[in-house]
Amino acid sequence: MDEKAGLDAIAQVVRMIGDDKSVRSVGFDYSDPGTIIITAGEIGERLESLTALKSDGFKIIVRKGPRIEEQVGNVASTTPVNPMVVDGEKTVDVMGGDAVTSSRAPTYYGTVSLIGAVRIVVQGERQYDLLSLDGIVSNNHVIAQNDTGVRGDVLSHKGRKFGSLMDAVPMTDLKVRCDVALGEVDVDHLGARKPPAVTVSRYRLRGLGDITGVRAPVAEEKVMKSGATSGVTEGTIVGRATVFMPGRTFPETYKTSGGFTKGGDSGALIVGSDMRAIGIHAWGDVAVENGPPPASYFAGFINDDAEFDFSGELVLRF
Structure with missing residues (x-):
């Protein structure tokens, strides 16, 4: 399943879920793009019933997952x-x-x-x-x-x-x-x-230097950021997800590997190894005692790949 098909599958599952307030994210990992993962605080009968569905080349699994919060x-x-x-x-x-x-x-x-x-x-x-x-x-x-x-x-x-x-x-x-x-x-x-x-x-x-341009993120690429709390860190884009926050859902976010950000890093610019800006960090899983390093999520730009010569406006498109 390609990335667009995966995003369409996420949107379809989000519609199935409706207004279930226990859901925290719906997404897929690039390592297994045919599986749509629903993470929730509590798994009721309605969510459990979705695991029996299989269509359009994807399957659904439901598992308990950490709360996602704004990382101030x-x-x-x-x-x-x-x-x-x-x-x-x-x-x-x-x-x-x-x-x-x-x-x-x-x-x-x-x-x-x-x-x-x-x-x-x-x-x-x-x-x-x-x-x-x-x-x-x-x-x-x-x-x-x-x-x-x-x-x-x-x-x-x-x-x-x-x-x-x-x-x-x-x-x-x-x-x-x-x-x-x-x-x-x-x-x-x-x-x-x-x-x-x-x-x-x-x-x-x-700690990183000057931005060289703007472009859209690429699946599984290595990324960097400079954050107010954790400073310069490196990570990997590991998947895509719709993130559920109180009163809002944010579709088509990018999920990064665990430990990439901490509270206070909200707003950090995400860049590729070429120092092109690819998105802005906003949300992260809440750390769980004895659990894996928490993942984080950012909204990616949709710009075509372009260099920046510092002589005009830097245009950021979402």
């Missing part, structure tokens, strides 16, 4: 950025991979995907087109607090303001398959007015 972190547990020293003063240089906190929820943090001239294009109930010539990209649940944020909410790193919320793709649009929002760098809060001074590095990921 607690501000008290962040690791301070190693400051640069410029003319004897400490300077905080913010870039992709660093922690970001919204004034709407100051006790929690996520990760800056990237900073730069960015256009985000998303198809949902309608098309969303978000543009900032000096943008800050992250998850909606990180910098727009699941649609409760308002334009102008302060975005800060280690207590230092460096931007504000601009716009978000609404979580109320159930056809949207991503969790994304856009802030804007606030130049009035950059520079050396009061140490530690704040600067920003555009199109750069901490």
Whole structure:
């Protein structure tokens, strides 16, 4: 079964499940694409009955699985950025991979995907087109607090303001398959007015370097990310899944190998070995005592493979 057929099979099973609130994900692993896996907190008769179905070349299995949650972190547990020293003063240089906190929820943090001239294009109930010539990209649940944020909410790193919320793709649009929002760098809060001074590095990921382009993910490829909690890690895309969150389902996400992310890494930009951006991390399995390292999930871009020359907008399409 090819990937498109697998995604169609997932969609068909999701329709069969209906409004069963115990379901946490429906997906397949690339190692066994003919098997659709339903993970749930509780397995009732209705879910169990689905295992008897077999059509269109796939079979269904149901198993208990961990809860999936947005991977935000607690501000008290962040690791301070190693400051640069410029003319004897400490300077905080913010870039992709660093922690970001919204004034709407100051006790929690996520990760800056990237900073730069960015256009985000998303198809949902309608098309969303978000543009900032000096943008800050992250998850909606990180910098727009699941649609409760308002334009102008302060975005800060280690207590230092460096931007504000601009716009978000609404979580109320159930056809949207991503969790994304856009802030804007606030130049009035950059520079050396009061140490530690704040600067920003555009199109750069901490510990990884500059982004070279944008493209769609590839099955079973090796991937990297720089996250506010776990820093630079490597993993593998191991499957596809529809992820169930309270009030929302996110179809066609990419599942990555266990241990790739931790709480606080929400918003981290996922890149391939070619340093092309392929998606934005948002969700992860909750760790289970004595269980395997928890898997994580990201929304992938649908861009054609393209290099980026830093002279124009970086367009991210979902």
